[in-house]
Amino acid sequence: DTEVTQTPKHLVMGMTNKKSLKCEQHMGHRAMYWYKQKAKKPPELMFVYSYEKLSINESVPSRFSPECPNSSLLNLHLHALQPEDSALYLCASSLAMSEVIFGPGTRLTVL
């Protein structure tokens, strides 16, 4: 298995909703990432987990809450989002600090 999977593919939510994005990899990678990508822009790093511990938080608002239940799973909990949070949310993983493999992304729309 050489891929990162993400669910759901698309998500529409209201500003008062709570939802979660899920990510899974079975490549034995020990680092997992959340990125946010707006249209026509490069991905922006949000969080990094290394060996299941939060290693980097790029000053992300608290309405985004990451969770790493085990070495294969990564979640992103969403609450009270704003319309400007609409974007493609990408999960990624890497064995070491390089060769970052991205998932297909979740297209999030906040109404």
Place this chain on the structure above:
Amino acid sequence: GENVEQHPSTLSVQEGDSAVIKCTYSDSASNYFPWYKQELGKGPQLIIDIRSNVGEKKDQRIAVTLNKTAKHFSLHITETQPEDSAVYFCAALRRWRYKLIFGSGTRLLVRP
């Protein structure tokens, strides 16, 4: 600060021609340089990478070159095909860091 500049922002080539995308990085401690291809509605796909101890790397029709002195690295695609049409991102990574610094992207269009 850390910065990667990427040029051109758009590139249109005839099928069969070559395409070259160039990036310049600012952080001299960067030692890993990947290239990603992103098709519409998909996540970025790692297509080739190079480390600072290597000057050139090839994989079939794609190659990457690195000039550490000038802090330049480039992606070369030969014999382009319509399926090469996508947005390409370069990136740089500093040793012992997790954060990739991305270029702004190049939209490549290969005309049949």
